[in-house]
Amino acid sequence: MDQLVITQEHTDPTVAAQLAAELGLPLADVIPETCRYTLTLTPDRLELRTLGKGAPGPIYVDFVEGANAHRRKFGGGRGQLLPKAAGLKGDYLPHVVDATAGLGRDAFVLASLGCQVTMIERSPIAFALLRDGLQRAQAATDVTDIAARMMLIRANATEWLGQIAPDQRPDVVVVDPMFPDRGKAALAKKEMQAFQVLIGDDLDAECLLEAALGAARRRVIVKRPRLADIISGAKPSTQIIGQSTRFDVYVRPVTHA
Known part of the structure; x- marks a missing residue:
């Protein structure tokens, strides 16, 4: 590279x-x-920087300050779309696998609400940024307990989910594939364009969804732009729709395994 x-x-x-x-x-x-x-x-941290005139600010993972701190304090708790999609109710706190961890934002939301979250990331660059942010969070008093509920694994999520032991299956799997540029309406923020260039698109999203459906005990959640097509394959059981984002929810059959 x-x-x-x-x-x-x-x-x-x-x-x-x-x-x-x-x-x-x-x-x-x-x-x-x-x-x-x-x-x-x-x-202070590990940063991904874009060079040149007019370059945006650096990309880094910070679970202590900034946007994640604001989400933790003022984000709406279980009223957010993602916790609703995950089925958080009463004392039910599912074990979640975030199969496309990225910068860890969705994982942090769920962990801050009490869920145990396993983050899977196959990109070595994204993994390095996440690991750096998680290590700093583990040393920060404000979020130590949240960071303790977040585990990071570098792996291909499709393969990892396909090999998971029956007694280790998560309750919920979250999938947020990165797709090719779909035009101005779906362009990422300027800072995130470098991330997309270097991390690449998830062109195997259909295979990942299939693996997630085979691994999850209760639900698979696919995060999509609000007007985007669903991923080919199984049809979602329901959809939770926000202003710009949609969660396609696949409810799994109840088993006693």
Whole structure:
């Protein structure tokens, strides 16, 4: 991936070298002119940066401050669309697998409400950003208990779900596939365009949905833009629709396994 290099600012160069080796990316003291992005270790966090004139701000995972802190304090609790889709009621707190963890935002919402959440991420770049954010959250008093309910695994979710032991099956599987650009109405925020370029599209969404349906005990939730088509295959049992986002809910048959 010659458009991305590892850099570090006032941090232990050994840590940067270890990250570069893990990701198979070059560690650069001087950023090449042709480079479009950097994965930069700062004293505070790991950042994905877009370079060039008019570039947006960095992408990083922060479960302590910013948007996630606002969601935790003022996000509406169980009244949010995702908890409704997951079926949170009374003392029912399902074990959730977020099969496309991304930047961990949906996982954090559910964990902040008391769910145990297993985050699966196959992209090494997204995994590194998530791991960095989760480690910082584990050390922060305000969200230590929430971070303790979040487990991160680097894996291909389709394969991982297909191999899960019967007694380890989650109650709920959340799937939020990244699809190719669908035009201006669906363009991600400018900051997220770098993330989509480097992480890539989930062109195997149908296979992932099938694996999720086979693994979930109670529900599969697919997050989609409000006007987008459903994923080919099984039809959702119901839909929970917001202003810009829709959750397609697939209720699984009750079993005694």
